[in-house]
Amino acid sequence: MHGLIARTLQCFLQDTYGQAAWQDIAGRSGLDLPGFEAMLDYETGLVVRVLSEATALLAKPADTILEDIGTYLITHANNEGLRRLMRYGGVDFIDFLHSLEELPGRARLAVPDLRLPDLELEGHSGRAFCLRCTAPTGEPTGFGHVLVGVLRAMADDYGALVILDHRGAEAGCETVDIVVIQTDFASGRAFELGAPLPVPRASSIP
Amino acid sequence: MSLPPETLDALCPMHLHLDSEGIVRGAGPTFAKLMGDGPLAGAHFTTLFHIYRPGAVRDSGGLLSLAGRRLQLRLHDGRSTALKGLAMPDGAGGVIMNLSFGIGVVDAVRDHALTSTDFAVTDLAIDMLYLVEAKSAAMEASRTLNRRLQGAMLAAERRAYTDPLTGLANRRALTRVLARLQRDATAFALMHIDLDFFKQANDTHGHPAGDRVLQAVADIMLEATRKNDTVARVGGDEFVILLEDLTEPQVLCDLAGRMIRQIERPIPLDDAFARISASIGIALSDGMPPASAVLDRADAALYEAKRRGRAQYAMQAETAPPAGS
Numbered sequence: 001m002h003g004l005i006a007r008t009l010q011c012f013l014q015d016t017y018g019q020a021a022w023q024d025i026a027g028r029s030g031l032d033l034p035g036f037e038a039m040l041d042y043e044t045g046l047v048v049r050v051l052s053e054a055t056a057l058l059a060k061p062a063d064t065i066l067e068d069i070g071t072y073l074i075t076h077a078n079n080e081g082l083r084r085l086m087r088y089g090g091v092d093f094i095d096f097l098h099s100l101e102e103l104p105g106r107a108r109l110a111v112p113d114l115r116l117p118d119l120e121l122e123g124h125s126g127r128a129f130c131l132r133c134t135a136p137t138g139e140p141t142g143f144g145h146v147l148v149g150v151l152r153a154m155a156d157d158y159g160a161l162v163i164l165d166h167r168g169a170e171a172g173c174e175t176v177d178i179v180v181i182q183t184d185f186a187s188g189r190a191f192e193l194g195a196p197l198p199v200p201r202a203s204s205i206p
Numbered sequence: 207m208s209l210p211p212e213t214l215d216a217l218c219p220m221h222l223h224l225d226s227e228g229i230v231r232g233a234g235p236t237f238a239k240l241m242g243d244g245p246l247a248g249a250h251f252t253t254l255f256h257i258y259r260p261g262a263v264r265d266s267g268g269l270l271s272l273a274g275r276r277l278q279l280r281l282h283d284g285r286s287t288a289l290k291g292l293a294m295p296d297g298a299g300g301v302i303m304n305l306s307f308g309i310g311v312v313d314a315v316r317d318h319a320l321t322s323t324d325f326a327v328t329d330l331a332i333d334m335l336y337l338v339e340a341k342s343a344a345m346e347a348s349r350t351l352n353r354r355l356q357g358a359m360l361a362a363e364r365r366a367y368t369d370p371l372t373g374l375a376n377r378r379a380l381t382r383v384l385a386r387l388q389r390d391a392t393a394f395a396l397m398h399i400d401l402d403f404f405k406q407a408n409d410t411h412g413h414p415a416g417d418r419v420l421q422a423v424a425d426i427m428l429e430a431t432r433k434n435d436t437v438a439r440v441g442g443d444e445f446v447i448l449l450e451d452l453t454e455p456q457v458l459c460d461l462a463g464r465m466i467r468q469i470e471r472p473i474p475l476d477d478a479f480a481r482i483s484a485s486i487g488i489a490l491s492d493g494m495p496p497a498s499a500v501l502d503r504a505d506a507a508l509y510e511a512k513r514r515g516r517a518q519y520a521m522q523a524e525t526a527p528p529a530g531s
Contacts, residue, residue: 004347037354038347081343088336091322110340193335194316 070149093160144174159188226299372424388497462519486519
């Protein structure tokens with residue numbers, strides 16, 4: 001599994017539940033490293049073990065944790081870059097939904113070995129959609145729950161009012177129902193194409 | 207075929223329609239945005255930008271003679287925004303020009319506060335902006351990893367060349383410094399130091415006390431030498447000191463004697479004092495490779511000092527005179 005995915009799980013646990021909780025979970029999972037690196041690969045079983053230890057320690061179902069990760073990816077200040085990338089998907093939430101199928105391809109543009117699930121959007125009417133999310137072979141399902149969190153946060157970002165329903169998984173394929181009640185329910189967050197100039201970061205070497 | 211203006215505006219938001227005199231008759235909304243508030247219609251194109259490649263162009267005829275070729279131009283927008291363009295006849299003696307930012311799109315979008323609706327949906331500009339941001343993020347992740355790996359590598363390297371108990375150099379570090387001295391043909395002296403009565407102190411006071419004694423001796427040697435000398439622990443109670451650019455026998459003998467006296471001072475432990483001494487063999491580099499031969503001569507001198515009854519130093523045998531003497 002790509003380190004970006006493993007690292008996301010780690011950063012979510014650290015930023016949400018603190019360093020001590022992360023170390024506890026990492027220890028129980030038999031992760032004998034300081035942590036995951038975003039640009040290395042890890043055994044899928046190890047990442048799954050970290051998630052299941054987190055489920056046990058935090059006494060939360062895996063689905064909820066995965067959905068929280070999706071929300072975290074879009075809303076946490078550390079992930080502003082990712083939120084911006086997602087906003088490239090469209091000028092409003094409907095436009096954004098229509099761009100979702102491109103997401104795995106877009107991700108591969110930047111990180112060629114990042115395998116995300118295949119996404120397929122089916123529109124029932126102008127406002128009701130069904131999103132099918134098929135995990136790459138050999139990868140576990142669950143990404144659909146992350147996607148629910150991402151969609152919920154992106155709807156907020158665009159100021160849209162939506163209803164999301166994860167319908168479960170069948171043969172590696174998860175289904176999410178999406179109903180867009182209103183695209184301009186609230187004023188969303190700003191998005192300017194011209195990104196702020198990068199701030200030089202201090203070297204992490206002590 | 208005549209096109210309604212809105213069709214051209216949607217297909218090419220950065221187009222410019224010039225008549226046969228080179229006067230602007232129409233402009234796409236994004237081009238208008240770039241030029242700010244100034245009125246465009248009625249202006250001559252040379253007041254809006256200058257074409258510098260393939261060559262200067264001053265009228266519609268000149269533009270039409272370059273039809274189909276890539277034009278490079280700079281806007282008179284206060285920023286000299288660079289654009290590339292294409293001019294084609296409009297079928298009525300005028301010119302339709304289409305313009306694009308090319309790779310300058312990232313700066314142009316920031317400078318002119320453009321949004322995705324300013325680009326035709328078929329334009330790859332937005333995808334390019336996406337790619338630039340995504341690649342920067344991925345690159346930053348890689349750089350973060352590289353910085354951490356480099357930090358870990360430097361720390362591992364420091365550990366690999368350091369004796370963990372005393373913080374002195376170890377034998378590996380000594381070998382490396384010897385190789386450097388030989389490569390640079392630097393004259394140097396080498397002292398081989400072996401502690402006397404250390405085993406007794408260790409047996410009497412225990413291993414932790416023995417460790418404290420070794421640390422105290424290390425401090426004495428570091429104190430007695432200069433910053434660019436190398437002090438190494440090469441065995442349990444064996445040390446080597448490399449003194450660069452110092453081959454004066456009298457200075458070396460004084461230094462060795464002083465260190466022995468300091469080492470002989472009782473070393474305070476928790477509830478006792480350890481009393482040890484040291485024997486030192488001194489050898490000088492002779493400029494002949496291998497540099498490690500100096501080690502052998504210092505070793506022989508150390509043996510001689512021990513043979514004479516310990517707690518003293520000995521210079522290398524007279525048969526191997528110092529360089530330059």
